[in-house]
Amino acid sequence: MSNSLNPIKLGAISVLGICGIGIISSFVINENHTVPLAEEVLVEQTQPKQLQETASAQTTSPQLLPGVEKTEEGFKFDDEMKMKLQKISEAYDAQAQYPSFSTPINPDELASKYLPDIPIANELPAKLTDPNSPTLSIKPNQLRFFYGDHLVVDAEISGLSEDENSAVSARLVSNGETLAHATVIAKEDGAHQYQLDFSELRFDDVEWKRELTIDTEFQFLGETYQRGTSIEYLATVAQVEQVAPSEIHDEYLHIPVYISTEKPGYHRLRANLYESETGRPLVNLRAEEQVNGRSGVLILKAHIAALKEAGSEGPYELKDISLQRLPSKPDFITEFGRVDQDAYDVEGYNFSEYLDKPYVNEKAQRIANELRRLGS
Numbered sequence: 288m289s290n291s292l293n294p295i296k297l298g299a300i301s302v303l304g305i306c307g308i309g310i311i312s313s314f315v316i317n318e319n320h321t322v323p324l325a326e327e328v329l330v331e332q333t334q335p336k337q338l339q340e341t342a343s344a345q346t347t348s349p350q351l352l353p354g355v356e357k358t359e360e361g362f363k364f365d366d367e368m369k370m371k372l373q374k375i376s377e378a379y380d381a382q383a384q385y386p387s388f389s390t391p392i393n394p395d396e397l398a399s400k401y402l403p404d405i406p407i408a409n410e411l412p413a414k415l416t417d418p419n420s421p422t423l424s425i426k427p428n429q430l431r432f433f434y435g436d437h438l439v440v441d442a443e444i445s446g447l448s449e450d451e452n453s454a455v456s457a458r459l460v461s462n463g464e465t466l467a468h469a470t471v472i473a474k475e476d477g478a479h480q481y482q483l484d485f486s487e488l489r490f491d492d493v494e495w496k497r498e499l500t501i502d503t504e505f506q507f508l509g510e511t512y513q514r515g516t517s518i519e520y521l522a523t524v525a526q527v528e529q530v531a532p533s534e535i536h537d538e539y540l541h542i543p544v545y546i547s548t549e550k551p552g553y554h555r556l557r558a559n560l561y562e563s564e565t566g567r568p569l570v571n572l573r574a575e576e577q578v579n580g581r582s583g584v585l586i587l588k589a590h591i592a593a594l595k596e597a598g599s600e601g602p603y604e605l606k607d608i609s610l611q612r613l614p615s616k617p618d619f620i621t622e623f624g625r626v627d628q629d630a631y632d633v634e635g636y637n638f639s640e641y642l643d644k645p646y647v648n649e650k651a652q653r654i655a656n657e658l659r660r661l662g663s
Contacts, residue, residue: 364661372662379655383648384596389539389589391596392559392568401559401571402607404430408441409516413505421446423514425457425483425503431519432499433625437487438518440469440501444479453507457483460500466490479507488520495620496521524549524612525624527556528582530605530631538644540594542587542605542633546578546624552615554578554624556585559607560633562599569597572605575613591641601635 354368364372385391398405408426412418424443432438442455457469469483483503490497497520505512525548533542544556553575560570572587587605594600608631610624 369662372658376655376658376662379651379658383651383655384646385593386588386590386646386648388573388587389593390571391593392571394568397559397568401568404609406430409514411514413444413510413512419446421507423503423505423512425501425514425516427501427516427518429518431521431623432488433521433523433623434489434491435487438485440483440485440503442481442483442503442505443477444505444507447479447507449478451479451507453479453505455481455483455503455505457485457501457503459485460502461497466499490520493520493522495622521623523625524622525554525610527608527610527624527626527628530633531584533603533633533635535636535640536588537642538591538646540589540591540636540641542572542589544574544585544587544608545582546585546610547582548578548612548624549581550612550622551579551581552577553613554583554585555611555613556587557607557609558587558605560589560597561604561606561630562597563602563604563632566604567599569599569603570594590646591638591643592646594641595638599635600637601633603633603635605631605633 354365354371356363356365382390392401406427406429408424410422410424412420413423414420422445424441424445426441428439428441429436438459440457442457444453444455447453455471457471458465459467459469467485469485472482472484474480474482483501499518499520500515501518503514503516505514525546528545528547531543531545533540535541544558546554546556548554554577555573555575557571557573559568560572561568570589570593572589574585574587576583576585578585606629608626610626612622612624614621
């Protein structure tokens with residue numbers, strides 16, 4: 288089978304990231320139909336906005352990728368590129384089975400894909416020119432904070448002998464101004480481990496968001512070292528009020544989430560569904576709705592195919608909930624909502640009670656088929 292593309296039929300070549308693999312994102316299957324760009328198919332967390340913008344810009348100026356050769360007959364691919372195309376086609380095949388708003392969670396990918404606000408420790412050697420020097424680590428309990436949220440930071444010195452003395456202090460800084468000093472508590476379960484307690488954050492003068500720096504000072508072996516990490520303090524315009532009982536609607540489990548908002552407009556809700564008994568992550572859910580008044584409901588819909596792939600009939604817990612008001616005139620900024628409860632119980636049902644209707648994302652399936660053909 289030929290693996291070349293006629294240059295007349297080739298719309299554009301651009302690189303997007305899917306699991307670290309390059310992809311040809313726009314090309315023509317035949318003379319009458321163009322395969323949609325990858326960003327129309329992939330779930331949002333797979334492809335960040337900056338990649339979408341890059342793809343849009345690149346569609347106007349084709350570029351050759353490594354492993355692609357332009358010939359008089361068209362474009363040919365080497366064996367390595369063919370293998371990549373086959374792998375990408377498999378990813379599209381998997382995606383075609385589920386709605387983008389209801390996708391099974393691979394537990395190994397929970398933190399990287401489905402917990403975007405999870406904090407990561409800032410770890411560096413005390414002496415940057417000496418990687419063998421003790422490591423200094425600071426990690427806040429969250430990345431984004433709302434009014435009344437409690438800021439707690441874990442600070443640690445690793446690689447320092449237990450019989451050495453150490454001390455830590457910290458302050459919260461914004462634009463050079465000190466906003467708060469931490470209460471430092473030495474942890475009992477390990478040497479040179481500290482908890483930095485800033486108590487609840489309450490700032491009334493933030494209209495949208497403010498970046499805050501946790502400025503931390505470590506002292507040991509007669510030396511002082513400074514380290515810092517940033518968090519965001521966000522004003523809120525909406526709030527999750529309650530999660531209503533779940534219901535089966537044909538092939539979907541509906542989970543209604545009631546919200547209030549100060550600004551009517553388009554709102555987005557994200558959450559992860561877990562198995563109550565084991566705590567195992569099951570399905571990533573997303574809903575987007577226009578809220579015209581001061582209150583509304585966003586319905587999360589878990590497809591039976593995703594629930595079956597996850598392998599749990601419930602009961603469930605709804606966690607990792609985030610609420611946003613999407614950009615609109617005149618500011619075109621993403622605004623945020625509060626979620627005061629960490630988890631909500633969700634009733635499950637026997638799979639036999641659902642309409643067992645497979646889901647097929649036709650766009651993703653067309654792209655998978657064409658990628659498979661090109662890689663053969």
